[in-house]
Amino acid sequence: MKILLISLCFGFSFISTNASAQSQATPQAWQDTKILNQKVKEFLKIQSAGSPGKVEISSTPVDPSLRLESCPAPLVFFPSNTRPWGKTTVGIRCGQPNPWQIYVEANVSITGHYVIAAVPLAQNQTLTANDLMLQTGDLTTLPAGFMTDISMATGKLAKVSLGSGTILKQEMLKMPIVVLQGQNVKISTVGQGFTISTEGQALTNAAEGDVVKVRVQNGSIVSGIAKNNGQIEVAVR
Missing domain, CATH: 2.30.30.760 (SH3 type barrels.)
Known part of the structure; x- marks a missing residue:
């Protein structure tokens, strides 16, 4: 009778231990969202390197309650037709072992100098440094073609008359x-x-x-x- 009892106890212990080992071997691993947030900021920092001004980056944190399977190498990217500055969108995808993809909102501001007309400019007027001045602001909000240095405009001619304070763009000027x-x-x-x-x-x-x-x-x-x-x-x- 003692032998049978010992055998039953041993068998129960083995089954319990084996089930516990299997449970510990296959836990559900969720992606650490803090890692994703860090990767987004690193990606935006690299993309904005070399910008003509002070760069400030912010992004909406990934919801920590989001259940994404753990990914060994999450990839951060810009969706097509997305600009890399100002208010933008960043994608994060996982290819293996179980694919998933999410998007987060971000903002990249670049504070720097841009050229404006210091005085009214006449059509075909040859511009000098005295006709121009630098303004400071968020470059990501400016129209395409703006200039960041007065030397980029000096010696060129105004295609049309321009008012004082006008943000100078390449298309507004022509070579002499x-x-x-x-x-x-x-x-x-x-x-x-x-x-x-x-x-x-x-x-x-x-x-x-x-x-x-x-x-x-x-x-x-x-x-x-x-x-x-x-x-x-x-x-x-």
Whole structure:
């Protein structure tokens, strides 16, 4: 009778221990949302590196009560057609072992300088440093094409009249004319290992970097790039 009782007790202990071991071997592991929050901030910090100003990053924390299966390598990304600054959206996905994907809201502000008109500017006026000034604000709220340094605008011409305080954009300005129609110009034909110089007459006005047509001495017409010194450069492949 004692032998049977010992056997039954031993059997019960084995079954109980085995069930406990199985329970501990396969617990449900949930993703630590603090890790996800940290990865979002690290991702946004990398994406905004090199910005022309002071960067401040904030994001909506992932709901800690959210039950996501633990992921060894969660991937943070920008959804398509999402800009990487201002109010934005960031995605987090897990590929293995059990795929899941969530989105969080974030905001990336960049406080820096931008160029405005210090005085009213007339159409075709050549801008000088005295005509411009720097303003400080959140660059992510500005229209595309704004300038962050006064030197980017000096020497250029206003395409249209601009009021004082106007935020200057690249599209509002144009390069000064360096070649006038009818002007006698020097043409440099540059090839591999050689340069040939000749003279001609410009057929149109041109700013630096513009393509301009020139009639050379033999009457033929060539196209070249207008340079700041009034010369025309023709490249030969």
